[in-house]
Amino acid sequence: MYKSCLALLALLTSANAICNPGEIGVGSSQLCSIGNPTGGGSCGAVTAEIFSDSCDALDTSEDSDFCTASYTDGSTVACDDDHNVTGATVGRTEYGSCRAVSGTEADCSVAAYGYYFASFCCVPA
Secondary structure, eight states, X not given: OHHHHHHHHHHHHTTOOOSSTTOXXXXXXXXXXXXXXXXXXXXXXXXXXXXXXXXXXXXXXXXXXXXXXXOTTOOEEEEOTTSXXXXXXXXXXXXXXXXXXXXXXXXXXXXXXXXXXXXXXEEEO
């Protein structure tokens, strides 16, 4: 089930762009369902995500805190005491000079019931 959600995430997020070319986004995702006449919609857990600048999912975690998450493919995210991302390692690439983002620069959501947002963008070190 979790791998199916990852495949869906990759498909749904690939049409948008965040951050600047070559940067990564660090943030979160959440999938929701519509519901039916006898029961309302619901949302799953918020999960930590690392996105490419074109919103492809680079790594994901079942944890919600992107600073302390155990990522599926072994990526790491470093944060300061105020929960600001200071760096990340994805594969063999290190990223730093991270900055907080919001609005359209942070939004990878393309599906009505999937929410994908970067909280920080980081540049290759």
